[in-house]
Amino acid sequence: MRKYSPILLLFILILFPIAVRDHYHQHLMILVLMWVVIGSGWNVIAGYTGQVSFGDAAFFGTGAYTAGLFVTKLGISAWWGMLFGGIAAMAIAFPFGWICFRLRGAYFALATLALNEVMRHIATIWESLTDGMVGILVMQTFVSKVPYYYIALGLAVISVIGVQIIMGSKWGYYFVSIREDQDAAESLGINTHYYKMLSLNVAAFLTGMAGALFMNYMGFIDPEVVFSLHDISIMAILVGIVGGVGTLYGPVVGAFVMVAVHEFFRTGFFGFFKGIAALTGSDMITVFAKYVMQAHVLGFGILVVLVILLLPNGIVGDWNLIVKKIFPVKTREVTS
Amino acid sequence: MEVFLQTLVSGILKGGLYGLIGMGMSLIMGVMGIINLAHGALMMVGMYITFACFTYAGIDPYLTIFISMPSLFLLGMLIQKYTLNPLMEVESILPENQVLMTVGIAMVLTEVARFVFSSDYKSVRTSYSGDTFFIGDISFSVALVAAFFIALAFTLCMFWFLLKTDLGRSIRATAQDKDAALLMGVNSKRITILTFGLGSALVAAAGTILMPVYYLFPDIGGPFTRKAFVITILGGLGSTVGAIFGGLTLGLAEAFGATYIGMAYDDMIGLLIFILVLLFIPGGFKRLLKV
C-alpha cells in the first residue's frame, strides 16, 4: 500500500484538471503545486541539512525577476526564466553561501533573513533595472489554467523525485550527517562547507524555478510580493514544518494543508457560516462568520504554535504518533 | 557643518532608543541562545498598552511605563513557560524549533492586536510631543532627548542588576555556561522564564517611550525585530553596555547613511553592517570591550 501510494497520488493529480473543470479549484491546485516546489527546496537546506533558512524569498524573487526581466529587458519569453530563474537564484546563493556558511545555526538563519531584506531593497531601489515598486508585468501565455497546471505538476514531480534521488545518493547522507553533528561530520573528513553549499544551491534552484513559474502564471510581480518575508519566506518554513521537516512527502502534505487552511479561513469555511446565517437569519452568526474570516492569519499562527508543540516533526514526520492518537485500538493490534 | 552636527545628534538620540530595543533581545539571546522573532511584536503589545492607557484613562505616556513593563514581564514569562520551555523536552529534528515558535507567537500577537484595535494607525499626541529646543543651530526634539536619557537610565540599572544582584549573577552565569550554572545550583528553567520576562519588559519600555513621537499599527513589529537582532549581534550577546553601543552604531550608521548616501539605503546599511560584524567580529563589541 505504502509503496504504491505515490503513484496513486500522481495518477490522481494527473487526472485532476480533467475531473475538476472549475477554474477556482484548478487555481488553488496550481498554488499547492508551486508550494510543493518551494517547500521541497526549503526542506533540502533546512530539513535535511539542518541549516534553517529564513530567506527563501530571496531565491524565489530572484527567479521571478529573472523571468520578468527576460521579457522587459531582453524581449524573450518569460518561460526561459523557468530554467534561468533557477540558475540566477543559484548565482545569488553561491556567494552568499560562500561567505555565510561559516556561521552556524541561528546565526545562519539571521543571515538569510538579512539576505531576504537586502534583496527586497535592491529590487525596490534599482528602478532602472526592475522598475521598483511599479513592478513587472507580463502577458499570460495561456487563457486556460490547464497548461499551467501541468507545468506546475511537472515541476513539483521533478522536485520531489530530484530530492529523492539526491537524498538517496552520497550527497544525501552527507547532508543528514551535517544536520546531526557538523563537527563529527567534519572530523570524518566530510567537507561540510562544500556540501552545505551544494544543498543551498539545490534549494535555491528549485525555489528560483518556482519564482519563475509564479511570474509566468500571475503575470505581475513587485518587490513586496515576491521578496516578502512574511508571505514567501515564513510561508515556506510553515509548509516545511507543518508537513514534516526532513521527510520526502512532508512539503507535499504541508503545501496542501497550508493552502487549504488559508482558503478555508479566508472564505469563512467555504461560506459555511454565511450559509448558516442566511438559513437561520441570525445576526450573531453573521458577525461570527465575519470574525472567522478576518482571523485567517490568527488561525495560521495558532496552527504553527500547536504543530510545533504537539507535532514537532510535522504531519508526515509524526504520522505514527497521529495514527496512534486517533486509532489507539488498531495500533495495539498491530504492535501485539 | 550644521548638516553634520544635526545628523550626529539625530543618530545618537535614535541610537539610545535602539539600544533599549536591542537590550531585551540581547539578554534573551544570551541566556537562551534563541533568536526571538517575536521581539517586535512584544514591543507592539507594549505600545498598545500605552496607547490604551493614554486614550481611555488619560495617563501620561511616560507614566504608563509602570503599566506596560509589568504587563509585558508577565506576558513574557507566560510565553516562555508555556510555549518555549516545553519545546526543550520535545524530540525534534530541528533545534531551531524555538525560533519558529516565536514566529508563530508573533503572528498570534499581531493578529490579536488587529482584532482588538483594527489596522488603523494610532498615535499618542501630548502637548509636548512636538516641542524642541535649540543649541546653536541644532534642534533637539524634547521627546527624543527624554527617550535617550530614559534608555540610558535603564541600561545603567540593568548593568548594576546583572553585576551586583544574585539574580543578575545567575542570569549571567546561565548565559556563559548553562550546564556549569546548573551544577552550581542555578535553577535554569526559572532563569529562562525570568529572562524572557525581563527582555519583554525592556522592549515594552522602549515602545512606551517611542510612542509620543511615533505611531502604531499591528504590523509595526517586523522592522524593529530586524533592528533588534542587528543591534544584538553588533553589541554581543547578553551584554547591556554592548547593546547601547550596538544601538548607537546602528543609529549613527542610519543617520549618516541617510544624509550622505540616501535614505532609501537606510535598512540596507544596517543589514550590511550586521553581516560584516557576524563574519569579522563574531562576538560583537562585547568581545572588543570585554564588558
Place this chain on the structure above:
Amino acid sequence: MKRLAVVACVFSALMFLGFTAVGPVLADKIKVGIVLPLTGKLAKFGEIENKSFLMAVDEINAAGGVNGKQIDLIIEDTTGKPDVGRSAIEKLISQDKVIVVGGGYSSSVTWATIAVAQQRKMPFLVNTGSADRITEQGWKYIFRLNPPVSEYPKAFGSFLEDVAKDVKTVAILHENSLFGQSGSKKFVKKCKKMGLEVLIKEGYEAGAIDFKPLLVKVKAKNPDLVYMISYIMDASLLMRQSKELNFNPKLFVGGAAGFTLPEFHKNAGSASDYVFSATLWTPSVPYPGARQYYDKFVAKYNTPTEYHGAEAYAGMYVIADALKRAKTLTPEGVKEALAATDMMTAFGPVKFISYGKKTQQNRLPTFLVQWINGKLETVWPKDVSTRKYVYPVPNWNQR
C-alpha cells in the same frame, strides 16, 4: 479507519451544506462581486472601501434596487496579495456566478484580478488601482473610474504657472511605493517641462522614525518647493520635523492622499498649516453628493472617510447604473452598459473614454487644497475654490 471516515463524512456534509445553503435564498437577486483587502496590511483602506460599498448598496436596495431586483454584494477578501486576489476572483466567477466585479484596491492585486476578468470575459470596474498601465492594455472588459497616478499633479502645475511664478528649484521626497516611485518620476518630467530645476529626488522606506538627516540635507540645498509623496504618518512626521528644523521653503506640497486626511492634521498639529496638497477628492469638491456621502458615512460608522471610500461609493453607483441599463443581465450585457456610462457621482462625472494610450478610462480634474487655520480648503482651480490660497507662506517663526 471507521472513525476517521465518519468524521470526514460529517465534515464534508457540513461543507456541502455551506456551499448550497446560500443558493436558494438569493436566487432572485443580482450578484455583484467585490474583491478587497479586508485583512493584512492594507486592511485599513479595504475596510473603508468595504463600508462604502455596503453603504451604497444599502441605499440602492432601499430605493428599490435595480429595476425591482435587489443587488447581492459578495465581498471577497484578497488579503492584499495577488495570488489570493486571484483565488478570490476565480471563486466569484466560478462558484458565485457574479455578473460584474469591482474593487481591487492595490495595483498589484488589481492587475492579477483584471487579467482573470479579461480572460474570462467578466466586466471589472477598477476604482482604486492607480498604475497607469491598467487601462493601457486595450482590454475590453476593464473599466477604470479613478485617474491614473500620472495625472495627480495636474492642477498643481497650473498653480505653479499662474501664481507661484517665483518657484525655481524643487526637492522631491517620496516613499518607495508604486505611488511614490512612479509619481515622483512623472513629477520630475513635469518640472523639466516647466523649466524648474530638480535639486534632489530621494526615496525612503515608509515607516521611518526620524527624517531629520534627510531634511537637513534638503534644507542645505535650499529649494523653493518641497514636493512630498507620503502617507499620513510619514507625512505628519516630515512636516513636524521640518518645523522643528525651522526649514522654510516657499512651498510645501503633498503629492498624495496622506496630506489631505484629518489624521494628518491631528498628528502634525500646527505643522500642517499652509501645507498644499494635490488631490482628487475631498468632501468639499464641487460634486453633488460628495459632502452628503461624507456626512452619511461619519453618521453611520462614526469614523471619517477619505477618497478611497468615495471611489468605492461612486463605483457601486456606476455598477448599479450599468445594471439598470443593461439589456441582458449577463456579463456581456453589463459590459456594453458600462461602456455607455455617462453619469454624475459623488466622486465626479463618470464616462469611460479613450485618450493617449488609455482606453475605457474615466477622466477627472484634480484639485489643489491647502490647510488654512486647521481646515482643509480647496484653493485651485480658482473657479471651484472654497477659499483664496495663502501664498507666500509665512516662515515658521513668524506665525
